[in-house]
Amino acid sequence: MKYSKNQLFWLVVLRVMIGWHFLYEGLAKLTNPNWSSVGYLLDSGDFMKDFFFNLASNPLTLEIVDFFNIWGLIAIGLGLILGMFCRVATWSGIILLVMYYLSHPPFVGIKYSILTEGSYLIVNKILIELSALIVLLVFPTSKRIGIDRLIFRKKQN
Amino acid sequence: MEENKKPGRRDALKALATVPVVGALAYSWYRKNKYDDLMKKAIREEVKLDESNPLLTRSVSNGKLIRLGIIGTGGRGTYLLRSAGFVHPKTIDAWIEAASENSADRRYKEFLEQEDLNIEVNGICDIYDINAKKAQEICANTKRSGSSGELASEPKRYNTYQELLAADDIDAVIIATPDHWHGTITIAAAKAGKHVYCEKPMTWTVPETYEVVKAVKENNIAFQLGHQNRQTESHFKAKEAYEKGILGKVNLIEVTTNRNSPGGAWVYHIDEEAGPNNIDWEQFIGPAPAHPFSLERFFRWRCWWDYSTGLSGDLFTHEYDAMNQILGLGIPHSAVSSGGIYFFKDGRTVPDVLQQAFEFPDKDLTMIYSASLASNMHRGKRIMGHDAYMEVGGNLQIYADTGSTKYKEKIKDHLIDPKIPIYSFTPGMKQVDAITSPTEQYFAGRGLLYTYRGGKRVDTSHLHIKDWLDCIRTGEQPTCNVDIGFEEAMTAHMGTIAYRENRKVYWDQDKQEIV
Numbered sequence: 001m002k003y004s005k006n007q008l009f010w011l012v013v014l015r016v017m018i019g020w021h022f023l024y025e026g027l028a029k030l031t032n033p034n035w036s037s038v039g040y041l042l043d044s045g046d047f048m049k050d051f052f053f054n055l056a057s058n059p060l061t062l063e064i065v066d067f068f069n070i071w072g073l074i075a076i077g078l079g080l081i082l083g084m085f086c087r088v089a090t091w092s093g094i095i096l097l098v099m100y101y102l103s104h105p106p107f108v109g110i111k112y113s114i115l116t117e118g119s120y121l122i123v124n125k126i127l128i129e130l131s132a133l134i135v136l137l138v139f140p141t142s143k144r145i146g147i148d149r150l151i152f153r154k155k156q157n
Numbered sequence: 158m159e160e161n162k163k164p165g166r167r168d169a170l171k172a173l174a175t176v177p178v179v180g181a182l183a184y185s186w187y188r189k190n191k192y193d194d195l196m197k198k199a200i201r202e203e204v205k206l207d208e209s210n211p212l213l214t215r216s217v218s219n220g221k222l223i224r225l226g227i228i229g230t231g232g233r234g235t236y237l238l239r240s241a242g243f244v245h246p247k248t249i250d251a252w253i254e255a256a257s258e259n260s261a262d263r264r265y266k267e268f269l270e271q272e273d274l275n276i277e278v279n280g281i282c283d284i285y286d287i288n289a290k291k292a293q294e295i296c297a298n299t300k301r302s303g304s305s306g307e308l309a310s311e312p313k314r315y316n317t318y319q320e321l322l323a324a325d326d327i328d329a330v331i332i333a334t335p336d337h338w339h340g341t342i343t344i345a346a347a348k349a350g351k352h353v354y355c356e357k358p359m360t361w362t363v364p365e366t367y368e369v370v371k372a373v374k375e376n377n378i379a380f381q382l383g384h385q386n387r388q389t390e391s392h393f394k395a396k397e398a399y400e401k402g403i404l405g406k407v408n409l410i411e412v413t414t415n416r417n418s419p420g421g422a423w424v425y426h427i428d429e430e431a432g433p434n435n436i437d438w439e440q441f442i443g444p445a446p447a448h449p450f451s452l453e454r455f456f457r458w459r460c461w462w463d464y465s466t467g468l469s470g471d472l473f474t475h476e477y478d479a480m481n482q483i484l485g486l487g488i489p490h491s492a493v494s495s496g497g498i499y500f501f502k503d504g505r506t507v508p509d510v511l512q513q514a515f516e517f518p519d520k521d522l523t524m525i526y527s528a529s530l531a532s533n534m535h536r537g538k539r540i541m542g543h544d545a546y547m548e549v550g551g552n553l554q555i556y557a558d559t560g561s562t563k564y565k566e567k568i569k570d571h572l573i574d575p576k577i578p579i580y581s582f583t584p585g586m587k588q589v590d591a592i593t594s595p596t597e598q599y600f601a602g603r604g605l606l607y608t609y610r611g612g613k614r615v616d617t618s619h620l621h622i623k624d625w626l627d628c629i630r631t632g633e634q635p636t637c638n639v640d641i642g643f644e645e646a647m648t649a650h651m652g653t654i655a656y657r658e659n660r661k662v663y664w665d666q667d668k669q670e671i672v
Binding site: 012019031144148 | 168169173178186190260
């Protein structure tokens with residue numbers, strides 16, 4: 001696929017910004033000793049509610065969810081910013097965002113106690129970020145601008 | 158083609174073009190953390206609270222077996238037995254089933270984890286045959302098993318409390334009768350040399366309050382009044398915050414009751430099997446005015462002054478005792494009260510909406526109690542000081558006041574934000590609570606049901622009973638001793654008298670009496 005300079009530039013900007021968001025979310029959770037996904041999981045609504053509630057009610061699964069949230073977010077963030085193993089990072093990001101979306105879908109008639117900062121109906125910022133990641137999956141850039149350029153060049157040869 | 162095989166300089170630049178972004182984030186993050194630390198430091202300079210969780214210091218090996226009797230085995234009595242380690246096998250069956258359907262239902266697991274207090278129940282007294290039988294079955298379940306498990310022999314049932322108190326295989330008694338019996342039975346138990354755990358309020362009338370204190374002290378028994386809030390972690394923190402002057406001069410306290418269900422308003426279920434054949438009505442009446450047999454009065458006794466102490470004795474006492482625990486209030490100088498029966502017009506004589514104001518001029522503060530049994534609008538316990546205010550329940554939050562003198566400079570410099578708590582304590586943050594009934598939610602929100610020890614959820618009544626048993630073993634006085642009970646009873650009586658006699662009542666400090 002051939003990109004114009006402009007296309008490449010803005011695709012990379014989008015990738016880096018999403019990466020920044022992921023990385024900071026991870027770091028903020030890492031440095032807060034009281035952070036746990038439990039409140040978020042218990043606040044879940046709609047058809048996946050029971051699944052998230054079960055994750056929260058078992059100390060072991062909760063521990064795992066917390067671990068993957070913190071280190072997953074950090075790893076995905078770094079992957080996107082640096083363009084390193086970018087395809088895996090993008091896929092992981094999409095999976096994580098699908099989970100976030102399904103736990104709190106802004107559907108008609110569901111109320112959450114965790115406040116969101118805007119007004120949403122079906123489409124929320126999670127869904128938009130998710131779509132943006134899919135765009136990045138379809139228009140990959142890391143082998144042009146990113147460490148993948150070095151990693152995958154060797155393999156190609 | 159040579160260029161393509163080795164990554165050249167241009168290649169490296171393209172590969173690493175976004176690396177500076179990581180640096181930029183790291184730098185911004187560092188700046189943000191530094192700013193947050195500055196804010197935290199500014200608050201810590203003012204709020205010097207112990208970071209660790211408070212713990213009761215009393216620690217006793219469960220050396221000696223204590224032999225209990227229980228008088229009154231209705232709803233509260235049964236709950237206390239559970240806190241002491243005894244649950245009906247059928248209840249255990251139900252818990253096991255509930256846990257298998259909902260893994261967040263940890264009642265069974267937590268009950269198994271509850272410490273064994275090294276006690277046995279040797280006597281039961283209840284004037285209602287069905288409750289007495291159930292309690293016998295509960296106490297026989299010494300291994301905490303379901304119906305398939307093995308039961309010990311049932312403890313003896315006594316028809317009168319006098320006979321139970323005369324038994325020599327009983328060292329201590331739990332009293333969970335209706336209010337009008339609390340004082341009389343406590344006095345008799347103390348005189349019989351039995352240690353007493355008595356439900357709140359300590360007494361039903363003013364005169365018997367003095368008698369209780371006298372009997373407990375003369376007979377040197379360990380007396381615990383059933384205000385389990387004395388074990389709540391957030392209350393220890395609140396006390397510490399108050400004593401360290403974080404709130405500044407406290408001038409107003411607001412405590413409340415809000416309930417909105419028949420159960421919450423004491424309209425309890427009446428057993429279909431109950432009748433004059435299995436209820437000893439004469440003994441139920443006891444010190445109360447004579448009245449023909451009434452199932453309604455028996456099961457819903459809290460609705461009549463004849464047996465109850467109304468909102469003031471029943472629910473305000475919890476709120477008052479929490480404030481007495483945190484601020485060391487003592488008995489107020491005066492009380493006024495007003496209210497009425499506005500919603501539950503079911504023949505009750507006690508009000509369902511009640512407001513009381515207590516003055517503490519020596520402490521320069523007022524305590525307001527505001528209660529409704531027909532609205533669930535949640536209002537916490539609020540302690541208002543010139544520099545900060547505090548809201549305390551199972552959690553604890555302290556906010557700087559916008560008009561504070563102490564925090565003025567820091568608020569001006571944006572180092573303290575009055576909208577964000579300067580101190581917040583949430584015990585057991587990583588725990589999941591699956592609390593079900595509205596009444597339980599009412600008590601849980603007030604720190605009356607569960608507390609946390611070392612991050613683990615524990616039933617406060619269990620800790621309160623344990624505290625009492627520990628004191629029996631060591632000869633100390635429990636945390637809610639008879640002197641504190643005296644303050645609680647007199648304060649509640651002042652509120653009740655002010656309401657019933659429609660006048661302002663005073664506490665005569667010298668004569669130690671209500672005038």
